[in-house]
Amino acid sequence: MSAKKEPSVWQGFKAFLMRGNVVDLAVAVVIGAAFTNIVNSVVKGVINPLVGAIGTQNLDHYSSCLKDPCKVAADGTVQSGVPILWGSVLGATLTFVITAAVVYFLMVLPMSKYLARQADRKAAREGTKEVVEVSELEVLKEIRDALVAQRGPGRADER
Numbered sequence: 001m002s003a004k005k006e007p008s009v010w011q012g013f014k015a016f017l018m019r020g021n022v023v024d025l026a027v028a029v030v031i032g033a034a035f036t037n038i039v040n041s042v043v044k045g046v047i048n049p050l051v052g053a054i055g056t057q058n059l060d061h062y063s064s065c066l067k068d069p070c071k072v073a074a075d076g077t078v079q080s081g082v083p084i085l086w087g088s089v090l091g092a093t094l095t096f097v098i099t100a101a102v103v104y105f106l107m108v109l110p111m112s113k114y115l116a117r118q119a120d121r122k123a124a125r126e127g128t129k130e131v132v133e134v135s136e137l138e139v140l141k142e143i144r145d146a147l148v149a150q151r152g153p154g155r156a157d158e159r
Contacts, residue, residue: 039099047094059094062087 007015016022051059063072063085070081
């Protein structure tokens with residue numbers, strides 16, 4: 001009766017870390033964190049000034065009041081009324097759309113085109129292999145037909 005040795009916690013953790021998905025996820029999180037700074041800079045440096053040409057540069061100041069009188073302190077706490085701070089929602093939405101567009105156009109689209117080219121190349125290689133196999137089969141049929149023709153019509157029954 002030999003007891004089956006179970007892997008240690010450290011071995012299980014090591015196996016978990018060495019899976020490809022975990023490493024890919026870690027890289028994605030790090031790149032996403034760095035990418036967030038770029039997107040925030042674009043929103044603060046480009047989008048907010050464009051919106052500021054119409055009104056204020058800080059989108060958080062755009063709001064509507066459901067119940068008058070609306071008073072919001074400088075730190076964002078509501079003192080009276082029921083304000084709807086739709087400017088902050090607009091800012092977050094713009095940040096999301098910009099992030100999604102940059103990720104799609106700079107990462108997803110080029111990668112999908114690359115993978116499609118790879119698949120086309122693989123299909124072309126397999127198609128060439130199939131043509132070679134078909135042509136080999138045709139050659140073998142021609143050899144068989146030539147051998148049968150050499151034997152003559154009366155000798156085809158002899159084997």
